[in-house]
Amino acid sequence: MSKDNKVKIEVNGLNLWYGDNHALHNISLDIYENKITALIGPSGCGKSTFLRCLNRMNDLIPIVKIDGQTVIDGKNIYDKDVDEVSVRKKIGMVFQQPNPFPKSIYENVAYAPLKHGIVKKGKACDELVESSLKKAGLWEEVKEKLDAPGTSLSGGQQQRLCIARTIAVKPKVILMDEPTSALDPISTEKIEALMLELKKDYTIITVTHNMQQAARVADYTAFFHLGKLIEYDTTDTIFVNPSNKKTEDYITGRFG
Numbered sequence: 596m597s598k599d600n601k602v603k604i605e606v607n608g609l610n611l612w613y614g615d616n617h618a619l620h621n622i623s624l625d626i627y628e629n630k631i632t633a634l635i636g637p638s639g640c641g642k643s644t645f646l647r648c649l650n651r652m653n654d655l656i657p658i659v660k661i662d663g664q665t666v667i668d669g670k671n672i673y674d675k676d677v678d679e680v681s682v683r684k685k686i687g688m689v690f691q692q693p694n695p696f697p698k699s700i701y702e703n704v705a706y707a708p709l710k711h712g713i714v715k716k717g718k719a720c721d722e723l724v725e726s727s728l729k730k731a732g733l734w735e736e737v738k739e740k741l742d743a744p745g746t747s748l749s750g751g752q753q754q755r756l757c758i759a760r761t762i763a764v765k766p767k768v769i770l771m772d773e774p775t776s777a778l779d780p781i782s783t784e785k786i787e788a789l790m791l792e793l794k795k796d797y798t799i800i801t802v803t804h805n806m807q808q809a810a811r812v813a814d815y816t817a818f819f820h821l822g823k824l825i826e827y828d829t830t831d832t833i834f835v836n837p838s839n840k841k842t843e844d845y846i847t848g849r850f851g
């Protein structure tokens with residue numbers, strides 16, 4: 596789309612079925628490094644399904660069948676020799692409902708890096724927890740109470756804790772499925788500002804029902820309808836000058 600952009604993820608002819616339900620139809624698109632890509636479209640159009648294809652989370656659902664390619668950094672993550680756990684480590688995910696573990700703030704961030712052997716207990720781990728909480732814009736609010744349960748934080752703080760937890764395993768890509776839909780406007784604003792900060796280091800793909808949010812944060816926007824990718828372009832083009840009538844109808848609120 597733009598010559599300056601580096602492709603991070605190349606999706607080619609991706610199809611997905613839940614049993615007999617053909618939920619994604621021949622999706623092909625390139626996702627660019629250090630950009631925010633928004634996935635929009637009416638409920639049930641396949642946004643979350645598509646997002647989960649990018650870190651093989653759909654593998655966890657037994658009735659799912661997938662074909663096509665999802666090439667990340669030059670490697671198809673669906674190749675036989677690829678281990679899905681390593682994929683999920685590289686491609687982090689943040690969900691709609693903040694879902695901290697029932698553990699302390701510190702342990703929420705430290706758990707996965709310790710488990711994956713990214714750091715050892717002690718100073719290195721303390722530093723990783725601190726830097727991750729700083730990158731997630733939460734450090735100042737929690738530095739005096741790292742032993743408090745993660746669940747004792749507000750919803751917006753919990754979501755930033757989940758982002759810190761995702762960052763702590765040093766992913767390349769962060770997937771976000773409606774990360775602000777359970778949050779108040781001020782927390783939403785903080786997450787949006789954080790996304791703009793994080794894209795300097797990560798490639799972000801986010802699902803949103805909030806058109807203003809897509810317009811505010813996303814560099815690229817993909818519009819899905821009934822399991823098909825209808826239009827994909829720069830966010831400006833999608834919102835100002837879409838080429839498909841369905842896209843225009845959706846973004847102007849005529850359906851969905």
Ligand SMILES: Nc1ncnc2c1ncn2[C@@H]1O[C@H](COP(=O)(O)OP(=O)(O)OP(=O)(O)O)[C@@H](O)[C@H]1O
Binds near residue numbers: 618644
């Ligand atoms: N775990 C599942 N098992 C079976 N079918 C599913 C599953 N998850 C999604 N589907 C089906 O796949 C289709 C796409 O659903 P998906 O959740 O991807 O849509 P969405 O665009 O994220 O919708 P929403 O905006 O409501 O979150 C729907 O027909 C849905 O019923």
Ligand SMILES: [Mg+2]
Binds near residue numbers: 772802
């Ligand atoms: Mg969804």
